[in-house]
Amino acid sequence: MTTSQTSSLSKPTGANRIEPWELAYFQARNRSRAHELVLKEFQESGITQADLARRLGKRPEVVSRLLGAPGNWGLDTLSDLIFAIRGGEIQWAINYPLDDDKRNYRRPEWLEPESHHTDALVVDNSVSAIAAAPRVLSSNFTVTMTVTT
Numbered sequence: 001m002t003t004s005q006t007s008s009l010s011k012p013t014g015a016n017r018i019e020p021w022e023l024a025y026f027q028a029r030n031r032s033r034a035h036e037l038v039l040k041e042f043q044e045s046g047i048t049q050a051d052l053a054r055r056l057g058k059r060p061e062v063v064s065r066l067l068g069a070p071g072n073w074g075l076d077t078l079s080d081l082i083f084a085i086r087g088g089e090i091q092w093a094i095n096y097p098l099d100d101d102k103r104n105y106r107r108p109e110w111l112e113p114e115s116h117h118t119d120a121l122v123v124d125n126s127v128s129a130i131a132a133a134p135r136v137l138s139s140n141f142t143v144t145m146t147v148t149t
Contacts, residue, residue: 011096052085
C-alpha cells in the first residue's frame with residue numbers, strides 16, 4: 001500500500017518552521033501580482049516600451065525583459081516602473097488569505113441571496129433601461145438586471 005502526504009497552506013503559529021514550499025508559493029504569488037499591476041498600468045498608459053525605457057534611462061531590451069515576465073524585482077525597481085509609467089505610487093495593504101473561508105465551501109457572490117446585497121436597485125428589463133443603467137448609477141449601487149425574451 002502506497003500512501004502520500006497531502007500538504008495544504010496553514011497559518012504560521014508559534015515558533016513552528018514555515019515550509020520552504022509555502023514561502024515559495026507566496027513569493028511567486030506576490031511576484032505575479034506585482035507584474036500584473038505593472039502590466040495593467042503600462043497597457044492603460046498608452047506609452048511604448050521605448051518611451052518607458054527613455055523615461056527610466058534604461059536600454060529597451062532591459063524594459064522588455066522587465067515587462068516580459070514576473071521577476072524578482074526589488075522595491076526600487078517596482079517603484080520606478082509604477083512612477084515612470086504614469087506617475088503612480090503603490091498603496092500598501094496586508095491581506096490574510098488563510099483566514100478566509102475554504103474556497104470549496106464558499107458560494108460565488110452571484111449565488112448569494114438578494115438580502116445580502118445592500119443598496120440593491122432593480123431596473124426594468126427594457127433595452128433602454130439596460131443601456132442607461134451605467135450612466136445613471138453611482139458606485140454605491142448594485143444593479144440587478146434580468147432580461148427575458
